[in-house]
Amino acid sequence: MGTGINSPNPEGLSADRPAKSRHAYVTLVTNDDYALGALALLNSLRRSGTEADCAVLHTGAPSPAPLERLARAGARLIETDLLPTSDAFNAAHARDALHGRAPFTKGGKPAFHTPLDNFAKLRLWQLTEYERVVFIDADALVLRNCDRLFAYPEFCAAPNVYESLADFHRLNSGVFTARPSAATFDAMLARLDRPGMFWRRTDQSFLQDFFPDWHGLPVFYNMLQYVWLNLPQLWSWEAIHILHYQYEKPWQDHDKADRLGPLIELWRGYAGLGPLLDPAAMPGPPG
Numbered sequence: 001m002g003t004g005i006n007s008p009n010p011e012g013l014s015a016d017r018p019a020k021s022r023h024a025y026v027t028l029v030t031n032d033d034y035a036l037g038a039l040a041l042l043n044s045l046r047r048s049g050t051e052a053d054c055a056v057l058h059t060g061a062p063s064p065a066p067l068e069r070l071a072r073a074g075a076r077l078i079e080t081d082l083l084p085t086s087d088a089f090n091a092a093h094a095r096d097a098l099h100g101r102a103p104f105t106k107g108g109k110p111a112f113h114t115p116l117d118n119f120a121k122l123r124l125w126q127l128t129e130y131e132r133v134v135f136i137d138a139d140a141l142v143l144r145n146c147d148r149l150f151a152y153p154e155f156c157a158a159p160n161v162y163e164s165l166a167d168f169h170r171l172n173s174g175v176f177t178a179r180p181s182a183a184t185f186d187a188m189l190a191r192l193d194r195p196g197m198f199w200r201r202t203d204q205s206f207l208q209d210f211f212p213d214w215h216g217l218p219v220f221y222n223m224l225q226y227v228w229l230n231l232p233q234l235w236s237w238e239a240i241h242i243l244h245y246q247y248e249k250p251w252q253d254h255d256k257a258d259r260l261g262p263l264i265e266l267w268r269g270y271a272g273l274g275p276l277l278d279p280a281a282m283p284g285p286p287g
Helices: 032-047 064-072 087-092 095-101 115-126 147-151 165-169 182-192 203-210 226-230 261-270
Strands: 013-015 023-029 053-058 076-080 132-136 140-142 156-159 171-178 242-244
Touching (some): 023 032, 023 064, 023 115, 032 064, 032 140, 064 076, 115 182, 132 147, 140 261, 156 165, 171 203
Parallel strands (some): 023 053, 023 132
Antiparallel strands (some): 013 076
């Protein structure tokens, strides 16, 4: 892998240093809470042995100190603006408006979750200094090396499975493969914000619409934490590559913390808040 790759500076992006690889894992940080999550993700990526760049897209909301911790952990920091969407689009996808129109009934979204910010992850298609990227949400951990995903086509994502087999028809955008392209980004903007458009699950709904023939990844590349509660027969520590803490976050106090205790303790180790645990030695889910 080369070093010092020249980085274009497209509108809306500003990187703290040049890329060092043609491949990158990318995450998005829009506030201090997600910066804490991203730190655990970065630590898990480095322990996986990857030599790909670890890039953090961040808006102006995170404080300097959390961003400095991410830089010390090896992140390539890329400051970004939110997308230039219309006032009508922004109003429709504001937290209260979106949750009122499409409420979450399966779990609780934290107060720091701002749905409109989710669309900023589309900025990764502007990172044309990279040939291929793997996006991972900041509320996830990499438990095994995932570099093989760089050889997968665009667009691959795991199904949104956490309750029943009926979930297989929808993708989950917490992990996906992409190939940066200015033309793709422009096409996305042209489709995203049309009059009256409403994306029920923000970027997730949009990406499934934009890539209707998406390729399915095994669920073990985006194992949602509710599988532990609802589909324990699907859980396999030996197979899980990426664990995704959808809905309630492991750094929160929440009403499912007791039932998700082992998963939370695993996350705390990668976040530097407790002992680092070996996933292979973890207990299985109750029942």
